[in-house]
Amino acid sequence: MSTRPTATHKELVGWVTMNDARSSVRDTADVYRGINAFVSFVADRVKFNVSEHRYESLVRSILPVGNADVAPDDTDDRPRDVHMLTGRLECDPASYPNYGAALCLVEARFDPDDQKQAYEQLAMHSRNIYAVQPHRRFLWGLTVCGTYVRACLLSNDNIYASKVVDVSGPEGREHFVELLVNWSMCESPRAGYDPTIWRNDARDKWMINVFDGGATRTYHELGICVGASSLFGRHTRCFIGKARGAEDSEKVLIKDCWPHVAEDAAGGQPNEITFLREIREKLCDVLGLAGKYPVLEAGGIVQVKGKDADMVDDTTTAATADLELAKPVLLRKHMRIAIRPIGVSLNMVDSPDELIIAVCDAMEAHTAIVRRCGILHRDISFNNILVSRTGGKVGGMLIDFDNAIRLDVEHVAGQPDRTGTLPFMSVGNLEESLVARTSLDDWESCIYLLCWLGASSVNDRDQKRYKDSPMGRILKWRNGDEGDIAEVKRQHMGSTPYFKKILAEFIVDGRYNGLRGLAMALHKTLFFNANVWPLCRGSFLNDESLERLQNGERPQEKHYDFGVDINITDPFARRAEIADKIVDDLLDTLTKARNEAIKRLYPTRLETISE
Template identity: 60%
Template sequence: MNDPGSAVKVERDMYPGINAFVKCVADSVSRHTQERDGKPRARSIVPFEKTDVKPDGADDLDRVDHMVTGCPNVGPVIKPDYAMALCLIEAKYSQNGQTDAYEQLARYSRNIYGSQPHRRFLWGLTVCGTLVRACLLGNDKIYASKAVDVSEPVGREQLVGLFVNWSLCESTRVGYDPTMWRDDNGEWTIKVFQNGTPHVYSGLEMVFQSYSLLGRRTRCFVGTTKAGGAEKEVFIKDCWPRVLKDSAGSPRDEVAFLRHIHDTLGADANLAGKYPMLEVAGLVQVPGRGPADVDDTTTAAMADLVMSDTAPPDAMPLREHKRIAMSPVGEPLQTVDSPDELIVAVCDAMEAHTEIVRRCGILHRDISINNILVRRTGDMVGGMLIDFDNAIRLDVEHVAAQPDGTGTLPFMSVGNLEESQVKLTALDDWESCIYALCWQGASGVNDDDQERPRDKPLKQILKWRNGSKADIATDKRAHMSSTSLFENHILAEFISGDARYQPLEDLVERLHKDLFFNPGASLLCHGCYMGKEKAKALQNGERPQEKQYDFGVDINITDPFARRAEIADKIVDDLMKTFREARDRAIKRLYPTRRETISE
C-alpha cells in the first residue's frame, strides 16, 4: 500500500507491501492465540506468495492481483488457487481506480463459487492508493465499506481489526457452509433437510458448477445415501431462489410443483424418468445462525467496518437457501456422444414438458442446455427435464414479469427478453428449445466436438449471448424472421463436414418452420414482426380461412407472437410430432438392431 507522495506508479510495486502487511497481522494473531499445547485457536489469514497470476481453478485467463487464504497450511502457500481462496484483493496505484477495482473484483471472484461449492457468500478487498475498502459480495448486491486510509494510524487499526475478526470468527461469518464439508480423503458430504431433519449424502460428484456471482447460484451434485442397508444415488440441487408469490398469493415453490407433477403424472409409465422424482427437500439449516447471534461482538465489529455505507437491508430481495434431492440421476446434456443422442434426450425432456403443461398446468419457463439431463439405462439414452425454480401456474398467471432474470440469455425467448405482455404459453419454452439446439449444433454437442477446429469462427449465434436483453431480442427477431435468414445466419454456423450433424440441422429447420411459419396458421401468425401488410395478404385470400388454425381469432391482433399464443396447443402438437419423428429416426441410427421405437 503506497503513500500518496511515493514514487509508486504501477500496481506490481504495491504487492510486496500488501503481502508484508497481511503476514504481519497473521503472525501477530498466531502468537496471541495459541493454547498451551501449541495448537492454534485461529485460522491463519495469509497471502499466496505469487501475485499477478492466473489462479488454479479459473474458467478464464484473468490474472488476479492478490489472493488470501484461511486454510491451514504447513509452510508458505505459493500458487494462488480459487479452491483455497478466502477472498481476493484488487489493487490500483491511484485512488481514481476505484471503479475499475470494483469491476475486476466482482468479475474474478465468481471463480471462487465455481471452485468452492460450500461458499455461501464472499469477501473482497480493494486497495486504491492508500484507501482500502472491504466488500461483501452477496446474491443480489455487492456492499462496500467506507474508505479506510492506511496511511493514518486509525486506518491501519481498522484494517488490522478486520483481519483479526476473519481469523477468530466462526466459519459461517466468512462465508462457509457448515452443512457441507470435505473429509480427509477429499470427498464431499452434504446435508439435505426436510422439516428440519438432516439427510446425509456422501461421495458427492459435481454435476453443475456455479460461476455466477449474483442470483440463484444453482449447483448440482450426485450423492449417495444408505436406505435399508442399500446405497442409493440421488441428484442434489443447491440454490438460492427468491421468495415469490403468484397472482393468487400462493408461493412459487419448486418443491410443491414437483409434488403436484408426481401426483398427476406418476402413474404414466411413458413419462417415467423424464422429470424428477422428489426424494427429500427443504431449507438449509445452518447451526448457530439465529436471533441470538445478532449482538455478537465479532459480528458487530465487522459490520461497523464492512456495512457502514451500504443500502438499507429492506432493499434486498428475500431469498431462501434450498436443497432438493431427486431421482433418477442424470448427467449434463454436454455428455452426449453424438447429435443423435442429443435429439433423443431433448425430445424426452420436451415430451415431459408438454404433458406437464397440459395435465398439470405448470409452465417451466427456463428451457436451456443446463436444465435438461441425460439418462443412461444400460446402452439406452434418454432425457430428463429439471429445475422448476422459475415455473408458474398457468391457471393463475397469464402474463408474468421476469423478477429474477428468468432464463439464460442465449436461450431466452424474444417475449421473455422483452418482458412481453403477450399471454404466457408453452411456445416461449419451445422457442428456447430451438435456441438451445441451435447453440449445440453450432458450438458442438460435447467437449470433443467443441474443441475441434472450425472452418470459420462463430459470429451470428454469439449475438444471442452478448449485449443487453433488448439487443439480443432484436438479433433473435431478425434471425428467426424468415426461413432464408435463419438458414443463412444460424444454420450456416452449424458444424460442417460432419454427417452426424445433418439430422440435427434438419430437425431444427423443421421446428423453426413449425413455430414461426406454421403451414396451418394464417400469414398473420408468421414471422416476428407486426404489420398491416400481413392482414392485407390474408384478406386478399392468399390462404383459405377454413384451413387455418387461427380462424376466428381477432384479425386486429397483428403481433405474430400474440396470434400464435392463441393457437399454442395446435402448434405444440406439430412441434411435438416433428420432434418424435426425429427421435425415432435417431434411435434407429443409434440402435439399428432394435425393432421398436420409443414412440411406438
C-alpha cells in the same frame, strides 16, 4: 508457511507513510510488499497472544500469498499473479496457495484515485473463489489504493465497501489490525462459510445436509459436478452423492442455489420445490415418462443458527445479519434439493441423433408437465436438459424449474418479464411482450437450442474437429441487448428462405443432416403452421392482414384459428390462442424425428439362416 514477517521493516514503514514525499514506495509491487508485511506481523502477534491463553484451536491464521501463478480452475480466465489472504486453522497445514484456499483476494493500486479499477478487478477475480469453494455463502475482499484500505463484502446481488481506513495514521492502522484480528477469531459463518456443507474427517470428500420440512438428510461421498460460475446471481451448484446410512441407495443429484424469494400460495415454499412435489405426485403413474423428469427425494430451505441459537431460514439477509449492512434490494433464500435419476451434460451425447432423442424426451416431459400439472418451465436451454443412459441406450431429462410459473394463475395476463439464457430465449421473452407466455415460447427456445448445437457441434469431439465452422448469424443471438437480439431473431425466423441461411451454418457432416432436417421441420411447424391463416404467420406484424381482416376478407379454406379475434394479427399472439393444437403438431414432428434417429442408431439386425 511461516507466520513471521515476510518483508523488511523499511518496506512496512514505507507503505504506511506513502503520503510522505520521502517514501520508499514507488509502485504497486511495493504496496503489496507492505501489505504482506503488515498482515504477517499481525498474524505473528495474534499467534503469540492466543498461545499464551491456549486458544490456538479457535484461531485461523490470516496469511498473505502473493505472486503465485494461480490457475482459476473451472472458469474461463487465464492464470495470473494473484494476491490473496488465506485463513487456515493452526491445526491444518497450509497447502499450495490457490483459489480453494483463499479467504479473500487483495487488489492494490499505487494511486489512491484508482479505487474504481480496484473494485472492478476484485469483482472479476473473486468469482473464481465461488467456483472452487462449494461452501462459500459470501466473499470478503480487500482493496488498497495508496494507503487507503477498504474491506469489501461480495454477496449475490451487492458489493458492500467499508469506510476508508487510512493506514498512514495510527488510528487507521488500529482499524486495519482490528479487521485482521476479527477475521482470525470469528466463527466460520461470519467469514462467509456455509456450516451445512463440510469435509469429512479424511478431508477428501464433502458432506451436505438437505432439509425437508422438519427432517434433515445428510449426503456424503459428494462429487462436485457444477460449480458456481459467476459473482452475482443464484450461485447454483450441483453435487452427486449418496444418503448417509443408506449405502445401498442410488445416488442422487443435489442442487444448491440462492433463488429470489417467490412465495407460493400453497405453502410459502420456493416455486421449484413446490413444483417438483406436484410433478412427482401427478406424473408418477404416467407410463413412458420415467427418467424424463426429476423426481424429488428431499428439498427445502437451508436451516442455520440465528442470533438466538434458534434455527432459521438461510437468506441473504440472515447470512450477514450481524454485519450491519444495508438491506439487499432483492431477498434470496438458500434452497437445496435432492433429485433422481442422475444425468450428464447435454454435450455428452455421442452424435446428433442422440441429441435428438434426448431433446425429444425432455420436450415430451415438458408437454406432460404443462398439461397435467399446469406448470410452464420457461427456460429451455443447454444446461436444463440432461442426458441419461440405460441399457446402452440414450435418453433425456428436463430439469431446473427455478423460472417456472403456474399457467392457471398467470396465463391470461401474460408474464412480461425475462427468464432464461439469451441465445435460447423466445422473441416474446426477450421483448418482455404482453402476449401470454405459453408452451410455444419454450418450443421456440428448443429450435434455437438445436440450431446453436447444429452450428457449434453437439459434443467436445466435434467442436475440436469443426472448430472453424462459421456461426456468423447465429452468434448474433447472444450479442447486444435483449431488444437487438429479439429483432435479429424475428428476421431469422420470419421466412423460410432466411431460415435456410441459418441452416447453412450447420456443420457440414452427414451425421448432422437429421438435426438440420428437424430444425427445418420444427421451424415450419411453429412459425408457418398450416392451422394459422397465412397472413398471420411468420414473425412480423402484418399491417396488410389487419386491413384485409377489417374489410371482412376471410380465407376460403377453414383454419384452426378461424375463431380467433380478427384484430389479433401479431403472429405470436395469434399462435398463442391455439397453442395446444400447435404443440400437438410440434411434438408429433419431434417424435417422428426421434424415431428416425433411433432407426439410424439401433438398426434391426436380421440373421440369415443358411441350410
